[in-house]
Amino acid sequence: MSRKAPESTPLSELTPEARKALEDQGLSRRAFLQGAGALIVSFPVLGKAATAGAQFGSRATPGAPSPDELNSWIAIATDGRVIAYTGKAELGQGMGTAQMQLVAEELCVPFDRVDLISCQTPITPDQGVTSGSQSTPTNFNHRNLVQAAATAREALLGLGARKLGVPAAALVARDGAIHVKSDPAKKVDYGTLIGGKRFHLRIDPKAKRKPASEWTILGKPIKRPDLPAIVTGQFEFVHNVRLPGMLHGQVVRPPVIGATVVSVDKDSVSKMPGVVKVVVRKDFVGVVAQNPWQAIQAANKLKVHWSPGTGLPAQASYHDYLRHQKPTHDTLKVDSRDVPQKLAAAAKVRKATYLYPYQMHGSMGTSCAVADVRGDHATIYSPTQGVWPLRSTVAMVLGLSEENVEVLFRRGAGCYGLNGADTVSYDAAILSQAVGRPVRVQLTRKDEMAWGENYGYPFVLDERAGLDTHGNIVAWEQESWFPVHGSRPGYDRPGNVITGMLAGFEPRPFEPRSPAPEPDRFENGDNAVPSYCAGRVGPRAEGTGTIQSERVLIHMVPSPFFTGPLRSPSRLQNTFAQESFMDELAADAKADPVAFRLRYLSFPRLRDVVSAAARAANWEARPSPKPHIDRSGISSGRGIACVAYEGGNGYVGLVAEVAVDQRTGRIIVKRFVTAVDVGPISNPNGLKNQVEGGALQGMSRALGEEVTWNEREVTSINWATYHTLFLGIEVPKVDVVLLDRPNLNATGAGEVSITVVAAAIGNAVFDATGVRLREIPFTPERVKAALQHRA
Amino acid sequence: MSSITLKVNGVTDTLELDPTTPLLYVLSDDLGLRGPKFGCGLGECGACTVIINGEATRSCITPVSTVHGAEITTLEGIGTIEKPHPLQKAFIEEQASQCGFCVNAVIMTAKALLDKNPKASDQEIREAMSNVLCRCFTHVRMIRAVHRAREEMAG
Numbered sequence: 001m002s003r004k005a006p007e008s009t010p011l012s013e014l015t016p017e018a019r020k021a022l023e024d025q026g027l028s029r030r031a032f033l034q035g036a037g038a039l040i041v042s043f044p045v046l047g048k049a050a051t052a053g054a055q056f057g058s059r060a061t062p063g064a065p066s067p068d069e070l071n072s073w074i075a076i077a078t079d080g081r082v083i084a085y086t087g088k089a090e091l092g093q094g095m096g097t098a099q100m101q102l103v104a105e106e107l108c109v110p111f112d113r114v115d116l117i118s119c120q121t122p123i124t125p126d127q128g129v130t131s132g133s134q135s136t137p138t139n140f141n142h143r144n145l146v147q148a149a150a151t152a153r154e155a156l157l158g159l160g161a162r163k164l165g166v167p168a169a170a171l172v173a174r175d176g177a178i179h180v181k182s183d184p185a186k187k188v189d190y191g192t193l194i195g196g197k198r199f200h201l202r203i204d205p206k207a208k209r210k211p212a213s214e215w216t217i218l219g220k221p222i223k224r225p226d227l228p229a230i231v232t233g234q235f236e237f238v239h240n241v242r243l244p245g246m247l248h249g250q251v252v253r254p255p256v257i258g259a260t261v262v263s264v265d266k267d268s269v270s271k272m273p274g275v276v277k278v279v280v281r282k283d284f285v286g287v288v289a290q291n292p293w294q295a296i297q298a299a300n301k302l303k304v305h306w307s308p309g310t311g312l313p314a315q316a317s318y319h320d321y322l323r324h325q326k327p328t329h330d331t332l333k334v335d336s337r338d339v340p341q342k343l344a345a346a347a348k349v350r351k352a353t354y355l356y357p358y359q360m361h362g363s364m365g366t367s368c369a370v371a372d373v374r375g376d377h378a379t380i381y382s383p384t385q386g387v388w389p390l391r392s393t394v395a396m397v398l399g400l401s402e403e404n405v406e407v408l409f410r411r412g413a414g415c416y417g418l419n420g421a422d423t424v425s426y427d428a429a430i431l432s433q434a435v436g437r438p439v440r441v442q443l444t445r446k447d448e449m450a451w452g453e454n455y456g457y458p459f460v461l462d463e464r465a466g467l468d469t470h471g472n473i474v475a476w477e478q479e480s481w482f483p484v485h486g487s488r489p490g491y492d493r494p495g496n497v498i499t500g501m502l503a504g505f506e507p508r509p510f511e512p513r514s515p516a517p518e519p520d521r522f523e524n525g526d527n528a529v530p531s532y533c534a535g536r537v538g539p540r541a542e543g544t545g546t547i548q549s550e551r552v553l554i555h556m557v558p559s560p561f562f563t564g565p566l567r568s569p570s571r572l573q574n575t576f577a578q579e580s581f582m583d584e585l586a587a588d589a590k591a592d593p594v595a596f597r598l599r600y601l602s603f604p605r606l607r608d609v610v611s612a613a614a615r616a617a618n619w620e621a622r623p624s625p626k627p628h629i630d631r632s633g634i635s636s637g638r639g640i641a642c643v644a645y646e647g648g649n650g651y652v653g654l655v656a657e658v659a660v661d662q663r664t665g666r667i668i669v670k671r672f673v674t675a676v677d678v679g680p681i682s683n684p685n686g687l688k689n690q691v692e693g694g695a696l697q698g699m700s701r702a703l704g705e706e707v708t709w710n711e712r713e714v715t716s717i718n719w720a721t722y723h724t725l726f727l728g729i730e731v732p733k734v735d736v737v738l739l740d741r742p743n744l745n746a747t748g749a750g751e752v753s754i755t756v757v758a759a760a761i762g763n764a765v766f767d768a769t770g771v772r773l774r775e776i777p778f779t780p781e782r783v784k785a786a787l788q789h790r791a
Numbered sequence: 792m793s794s795i796t797l798k799v800n801g802v803t804d805t806l807e808l809d810p811t812t813p814l815l816y817v818l819s820d821d822l823g824l825r826g827p828k829f830g831c832g833l834g835e836c837g838a839c840t841v842i843i844n845g846e847a848t849r850s851c852i853t854p855v856s857t858v859h860g861a862e863i864t865t866l867e868g869i870g871t872i873e874k875p876h877p878l879q880k881a882f883i884e885e886q887a888s889q890c891g892f893c894v895n896a897v898i899m900t901a902k903a904l905l906d907k908n909p910k911a912s913d914q915e916i917r918e919a920m921s922n923v924l925c926r927c928f929t930h931v932r933m934i935r936a937v938h939r940a941r942e943e944m945a946g
Contacts (some may be wrong), residue, residue: 092927094892160827223886228892231879233826233866237891248820267904272811291820293812363837364892364926365830414927445831479872524925539913685886689932693889696928719924727897728921731930 015391051248052351061120064126064388070155070199072125072212073148074103078195079178082107082114086145087127089119089385090226090416092551094686095135097224097753099145101682105217106149106210107156108173108637109190112225119387119409129386129488131417131512133563133649134746136682140746142209150207152199159193212680212742219742221685237429241370241381243438247276248292250299251432251441252285253451254499256712257560258310261285268303278302279434284502286431288439296444312560312709313319319355319460322481327512332519333528333552334543336536341551342475346466350584354577355775356459358707360449360722361566365413366401367420367452368442371428373398378405382425383412385488390422392491394429412653416697418488418497418564420452426499449722450714451498455707457482457559461577471521471589473600476530480579482570483559484510498562524647526570527755530554532576533646534598544603544644561707561714567655568751571645572758576776579641581761583624583766592621593640593763603644605651605677608739610642613653616737624767631790634659636670639763641756645748651677651739652752654695656760660768665784667765668697675737678749684738691753692734698757699732704777722775794885795859798865799824810856817855818865826866826895831922837896837923841865847903847919859916866895869902881940882933889927896923901937909945913938 065085067073075083082105090096096116104111117124139145153173161168161177164186172181181787212219229235254260264285266278274294279286285304289295313321334735343349370381378398384390388406395402412421424441432439443452464477486496486507494500495507522535522542533550535543543550568575586596594614601607613619617638626637637660641652654674656666672695678768681687704723708716716722762773771786793810796803799822806821813832816822818841827850830838834849841850842864870876875883878898888894896922904911904919911919916937925933 091872092888092892094889167887223883224888226891227883227886227888228872228875230888231822231866231882231894232870232872232875233895234872235891237825239828240819291812291816293816305906345854362926364836364890364924365828366832413892416926442829445833445835527851594836640810689886689889692931696930700928718833719831720803720833724924724926725928725930726921727925727930727933728917728919729930730917731934734931753917766916 023030030597046199056417064121065123067125067144068202070151070201070203072146073145074107074152074199074505076190076194078191080109080113080189080191080195082109084114084116084145084149085124086116086118086139087125087388088139088743089130089409090411091130091385092411093690094224095130096226096682097222097686098136098682099139100225101217101220101222102140102146103149104645105215106146107153109176111217113176114663121254121387121391121407124693126388129389131385133645133751135182136746137649137748140682146209147203147205147207148606150209150260151201151204154199154204154207155199156190160188163188163193191381198750215574217684219680220271220683222683224686236410237365238370238381238383238412239365239368241410242441243370244374246370246438246440247288247290247435248295248429249286249288249439250295251443251447252299252304253447254283254289254306254309256306256309257312259306259308260458262305262307265303265304269298272298272301275508277435279431281430282502282504284430284499286427288431288435292442294427301738302754311711314711315709318458322458322460322483322557325481325483326541328378328557329511329513330516331554331556332516333535333554334519334522334535334537334553336549338549339475339477339551343466346474348467348588349464350588351462352581352774354459354461354463354580356461356573356576358455358458358561359566359701359705360455360707360716361416361419361453362449362705362722362724363413363415363419366443366445366448367424368412368440369382369421369425369428370438370440370464371425371432372438374433374436376400376404376724378429379431380405380425381406381410382407382426383410383415383421385415385421385721389491391424391488393489393494393500394425396492396505397426397494398433416567417456417569418454418566420448422489423452423497423499426494426497426503427480430499430503446717449717454486454497454562454564457484457563457570457573459573459577461573463577463581465581465585465589467585471591473532473585474549476533476547477551478528478530479553479555480528480574481555481557482573483557485559485564486562487564516553527574527643527645527646528570530582531606531642532582542645544606545600545781546602546744547600568755571643572698572755575641575643575755576758576762579643579756580762580772581709583639584772587624590623593624595621597642603739606642606644609642609651609653609677611653612737612739613642613655613673614640616675616735617655617673618656619655624763625770626767629768629770632662634661635768637764637766637768639760639765639767641759641763643752643755645752645755648747648753650747650749650752651719654753654756654760656757656764658761658764658768660765660783662769662787665780665782665787667761667778667783668733669761671733671735673735673737674753675739676696676752678741678752679742679744679746681738681740684745687738687749688736690750691736694753695734695757696725696732698754699761702758702761702776702778704779709783793856795855797855797858797863798861799863800865808855810854812842812852812855814850814855815859818850824865824867828892830892830896835922835924836893837878838893838902840896840899842899842903845903845906847900866899876902876919877943878937878940881943885932885936885939887929887932887936889929893923893925897925897933897937901940905941905944907943911941
C-alpha cells in the first residue's frame with residue numbers, strides 16, 4: 001500500500017518556541033514527560049491543518065487549570081506568538097474565530113499570531129458546557145478569557161517599562177510589542193519580554209479593557225481560519241482521528257423502546273472476519289472489529305434476545321396524553337393573582353392551543369468518538385460540548401478515577417445541542433475498555449436518530465388573553481406541558497443519555513411537584529413569560545412588556561424518549577405560541593401586528609429590533625389578514641415575530657414573507673428580514689452566518705421536521721423519514737440588519753433568529769390566507785386541511 | 792478478500808479488500824482521506840460524495856469492487872490550501888460554512904455538475920443540490936459560492 005491513514009500523533013506546525021511555551025505553560029501542570037508509557041496526544045489549533053502536539057505522562061493531576069491564574073489562559077512563545085486556552089469550543093458557530101479576535105484585540109497582536117487551544121482537559125480551564133448562547137457572554141464580558149488577555153497586556157506593559165526604563169504610562173502595546181509612545185521606534189517585543197516563561201500572575205479584575213472605539217480586530221469580518229483546511233479536506237474532525245492499533249466498534253441498540261437484554265449469542269458472529277469481541281454490559285451491546293465494515297456487518301448479524309419492550313403512547317393523540325400525564329412537576333413563573341377576574345371582565349377572551357412536536361438535532365454526520373482505555377487510564381477524543389463534565393461521567397462509566405481520564409475535544413458535525421456526542425463517547429469508552437485498545441465508534445444513521453440523541457421537547461401550550469372594548473390586552477395567561485427524560489449528563493449523571501442508561505446508570509429521576517411554589521424572583525431564561533408581560537415578581541417588574549395581569553404556569557411531565565437541549569430549547573416553543581397568539585390578538589383588535597406589538601413592549605432594545613426589521617422589510621402598516629384574499633392559487637403575505645431571547649440574552653425581530661399554494665398547501669418562504677441586537681459585534685460576518693443559518697434551520701423545523709413513532713419504536717430513522725430541507729430548495733433571501741451596541745455587554749447570538757421563525761411564518765400564512773396554523777410542522781397536509789376549514 | 796486497484800486523485804493503489812466494502816471506508820480508513828465523510832450510509836445526504844469517471848457518486852453505498860480501475864477524485868484531489876479549486880476558493884470568499892461537515896458534499900456535487908455543464912443555470916444547480924444536505928442551513932452562502940465559482944470557472 002503506498003499510502004496510509006495519517007495518525008493523530010503529534011506533528012507540530014508550531015514553532016519549537018511555541019511548543020516550548022505550550023509545554024511550559026500548560027503541560028508542566030500535567031507531569032509532563034513522565035517517561036516510559038507516556039501517552040501520545042495532540043492538541044488541535046484552530047486553523048492548522050495538522051495539530052500542535054506534545055507528549056505527556058499518564059500521571060495527570062486532578063482538577064482543571066485554575067481560572068484565576070493567568071497561565072491557565074495565556075502563554076507567549078519566544079517568537080511572540082500568543083497561545084490562548086479556552087473552555088468554549090468551536091462547534092461550527094464561529095466561536096473559535098471570535099475568541100481569537102478577542103485575544104488578539106486585548107493583547108494587541110495581529111489576529112494571525114494567536115493560536116487557540118480549546119477544550120482539552122489536560123490543559124484548558126473548565127468552562128462547563130459550550131451551550132445556551134453563553135460562550136460569548138462568558139468570555140467577552142469582563143471576565144475569563146478577555147480579562148486574562150487584558151491582564152497579560154498590562155503585565156507586558158510593566159515588563160516593558162522595566163526593560164526600556166520608561167514609565168508604563170509612557171508606553172503603548174501594539175503589534176505584539178511594547179512601544180515608547182513618543183518614540184515608536186523604541187520598542188521591545190513580547191517574545192523578548194516573556195516568551196517561553198510563565199506569568200505567575202492572577203487574573204486582575206481591574207485590568208483595563210480596550211474601549212470599543214479603539215478596536216481594530218474585534219468588530220471586523222475576519223475570515224474563519226479553519227475554512228481553508230475544511231474546504232480542501234485537510235481538517236481533522238473527530239471522525240478522522242486515527243490512533244495506532246485502533247479498532248472499530250458498532251453498538252447494537254434495543255429494537256424497541258424499553259427492551260432489555262435477555263441473552264446474547266456471541267457465537268453468532270465470533271467466526272466472522274475481523275471480529276475481535278462482542279461486549280455486553282447490562283443492556284449495552286456492542287461489537288469490536290478490525291475495520292468499520294466488519295463491525296457493521298457483525299452488529300447486524302449478532303443474535304440478541306431482547307425483552308418485548310414497554311410500548312409507546314399513540315402519536316396521533318400524544319399531545320392530549322401529555323396534557324393528562326400525572327404526576328407533574330409544576331413551575332409558576334409569574335402570577336399577578338388577578339387574571340381570572342380580568343378575564344371575566346374582559347370584552348373579549350381569546351383562547352388558543354399551540355402544539356409542537358419532538359424534533360431532532362439530526363446532525364449531518366452521525367456522532368463519533370475515539371477512546372483509548374488501557375489499564376486505569378483513558379483518553380477520549382470527543383465532539384462533546386463539555387469536556388470536563390464528560391471526563392467525570394466517563395470516569396464513572398469506566399470505574400476509573402477521574403484524574404486518570406482525559407477528554408480531548410475534536411470537532412464533530414454541527415450538534416445544535418445534545419446530539420449523540422456524549423453517548424457515543426461512552427460507547428467508545430466501554431468498547432475500548434473491553435478490548436484494551438483504542439476503539440473508534442461512529443453511529444449508524446438509525447442508531448443516531450432512533451436512539452443516539454436526546455430529542456428537543458414537544459409542547460402543548462394553552463394561551464388565554466382578554467381584550468377590552470378598545471382592543472387593549474388586559475390579561476394574558478399561559479399554561480404549558482412538556483415532557484423530559486434524561487438530559488445533559490452533567491458531572492454525575494451518565495444515565496441521562498442512552499448508553500449510560502443501557503450500561504446501568506439511572507437517568508435523573510422525575511421529581512413530582514404540584515402545586516408549584518410561589519415564584520420568588522423573575523426569571524425568563526426559557527421565555528415562558530410573553531415579552532409583552534410586565535414580569536412582576538416581588539416589588540419590581542422585570543419583564544420586557546407592560547401587561548400587568550399575567551400568569552404563566554408550566555407542567556413538566558415524564559417523556560417516553562430521551563430529551564435534552566435542542567437549539568433554543570423551550571424558548572422556541574414558547575415563542576412560537578406567544579408570537580402567534582399575539583398576532584391573533586392583533587387581528588382581534590384590528591391592529592397592525594407591528595404597531596400592536598410596540599404598544600406592549602417597554603424594553604427599548606426589543607422595540608428597536610422590531611422597528612428595524614419592519615423598516616428594512618418595508619412593512620406596510622395594516623391589520624392581518626390582508627384585504628381581498630383570492631382563495632384560489634397562490635397567495636402571499638407577511639408576518640412578524642420578535643423575542644428578547646432568554647428574557648435578555650439577545651434581541652431579534654424577524655419578518656417572513658411567504659407564498660402559500662392554496663391548492664397544495666405548500667408554504668414557500670420568499671424572504672426573511674431580520675434585525676438583531678446582540679450587544680457589541682465581535683465579527684459581523686460570523687454573526688450574519690449564525691442569523692442566516694438560524695433562520696433557515698427554523699424554517700426547516702417549522703415546515704417539516706417531526707420525530708415519528710409507532711406503538712413500539714421510532715420510525716423517523718433516516719432522511720427519507722425525517723423531513724428536512726435540502727440545498728436544492730428555493731432558498732429564501734435573508735436580509736440581516738445588525739444593530740451594534742459596542743459599549744454594552746455581549747449576549748448570545750446563535751439562537752436568536754431560530755427562536756422566532758416558526759411564529760413569523762405562521763403569522764405570514766395568516767396574513768396571506770386568513771388561516772391560523774397552530775401546530776408545527778406546517779406540512780402541506782395540515783395547511784390544506786386548515787384551508788378547507790376556512791370560514 | 793479480493794485484490795482491487797483504485798486510482799484515487801491520480802495515485803494508483805492495489806489493496807486486499809472485502810469486495811463488498813463501501814468505497815467510503817476504503818478512502819477513509821485504508822487511504823486516510825478526510826474529504827469524503829460518513830453522513831448516513833444510505834446515499835441520502837451527500838457527505839460521502841466523490842467523483843468517479845466524472846460523475847458525483849455516493850461512496851457510502853458504492854461497493855469497492857464496482858470501481859476497480861476507475862478514476863476517483865476526492866475533495867483533496869481538486870485543490871490544496873495553497874492552490875484551491877475555484878469552488879474551494881469561493882467557499883472561503885463567501886465564508887460558506889458553519890460546522891463544515893457537508894462542505895465535501897456541496898463542492899464535489901457542484902464540481903461534477905460544472906465540469907459537465909460550465910454554464911449550469913441556477914435551476915440546474917438547484918436540481919443537482921436537491922439531495923444534498925446541510926444541517927447548519929448555510930444554504931444562502933453555499934449556493935452563492937457555487938454561483939461565484941461558476942462565474943470564475945467560465946472565465
